[in-house]
Amino acid sequence: MDELQSNFNSVASDTKKSSSNYARNFLEYCCFRTLALSTQVSGHLSDKTFRRLTFDMMLAWEAPAAESQPTLKVDKERTAGIEAFSRIAPAIPTIADVITCFNLFDVLTTSTGGRLTFAVYEKYLGALDRAIKKMKAQTESPLLSGLRLPREERILEMDGTLTTQPVLEHMGTSTWPGRLTLTDHALYFEALRVVTFDKPKVYELADDLKQSIKPELTGPWGSRLFDKAVMYKSISLSEPMIMEFPELTGHSRRDYWLAIMREVLYAHRFIQKHEIEGVEKEETLSKAILGILRIQAIRDLLLPAVIKYEALLMFNFCDQLPGGDAILETLANVIASRRLDRTNQSTSRSGMYSISTLGILSNLGLVSQVSTEDKLLVGEIVVGELTSLERAVNDARINYKQLEKAQATIDGVKVDGLDTNLAVMKKLLRPMIQLGDFLISMASWDEPIKSIVFCSLSCFIIF
Structure with a gap:
C-alpha cells in the first residue's frame, strides 16, 4: 500500500492530490491498476472473486475515506448507486461503456428501486460470460467461412438454425427459410434447401452503398399485417431485401436484430466519415462488438422490463439522442488525438487511465493480439476527472432532460x-x-x- 501511494503521489497532479478528493482519487488509481492486471486473466468474468471485487469497488467509491467506512462488517445487501457504477463499470469495457452506462444501470435496477444489488450484478456478469463463450464457439458452413476469412470477420450473431425459430427471406414474390449470420462487416443469408444450405447471399454493411435498414410489415400475398420484419435496401440491390423473424407474440426478436444490424452499419459509417484506419478502426469496431455482447447478456437475464435495445448500443443511441452527433464528434477527436500520440503506454502503466476496449477484447481472445507498439493501452476513464467524452455525454443527457421538461410544459399549457x-x-x-x-x-x-x-x-x- 505504501508503494501504491508513493506511485500515485509521483504521477498525480496537485489538484488530484488535494485533501478533499484525495481518498477517492487514490481509490480510483488503485482500482484501475488492479483491473488492468485482473482482466488479463483468462476467464476473469466467470471468477466469483472478480465479480465480488468489482462490486466492492463501487461500494468503496461511494465511501472512500477511512472515517466514512462502516464500523460493522460489510453488509452483503449493500447496493451501489449510479455515480459509482458510471465510474467503475466503464473502466472494464466488457461490462459497460461511457456513453450507455446510465441506460444499462436503469435496466439492471428496474426491480430494485434504482440501486444495484450484487445478486443482479453477478447474474449480469454470468450472462455476459456466457455470451462471450457463445460468440467464440459459433460454427459456420465452409462456404461462409471462405467469404468472411479475407477480412477476418468475426461472427456476432446467428439465427434460423432452429426449425422452431425460422428466418424468412422475402425477395419480390419469393420467400425462403434459411440461416442468417451477422458479422462485424456484413450480413449473410443461407437459404435452406432439402438437406443443406445454399450459397450465402452477402448484404454489405461496411462499404458505402447508401444502405438503409428499417422495420417492415409482411403478410401473405404481399399484405402488410405482421410487424416482424426488417428491410435492407442499398444501391447494389435492384429491389429491397426483407428478412422476417416470425414469433407468436410481439416483435422483440425483430427489434433485437434490427438494433444489432444498425449498430454495425452505424459503426462503419462513423469510421468512414472520420477516415479512421488501422488499430483505431479495430478499436471502434470493438466498441460495437461489446455493445452487442452486452444486450445478448441482458436478453439472457429475462428482465421484467421492456428493453429498448437501441439505448444500450453506443452508435444506435447517439443516432437517436439529441446531441448525439456532438458525442460522436468528441469520440472522433479522442481517436484522432491517440492516432497522433502513441506515447500513452507509459501513462497507462502509471494507472491513471483505465484499460482500453481493444486491450480487453485481445485478452478475451475475441480479436487477434495487437503488437505492443500499436496497441491502444489507454481507456476512456481517467482518475479524478471527467474526460471530454464523459463531459459530452453528460451535456447531452442534461439537454435531453431539459427538452423533455420543456415539452411537458408545452403540452400542459396548451389551452388557448x-x-x-x-x-x-x-x-x-x-x-x-x-x-x-x-x-x-x-x-x-x-x-x-x-x-x-x-x-x-x-x-x-x-x-
Missing part, C-alpha cells in the same frame, strides 16, 4: 385558441380513441390471452 378546440374534440372523440387503442393492443399481442379471445370472437361473428 385552437388548442382549446382540439382539447374539446379530443374529449368528444375519447371513446373512439379508446377503441382504437384497444384494437392496436389486440393486434400487437401485448396480452396474448385477450388477443386470442378477441380473434376467436371475431372469427365466430364473421362465420
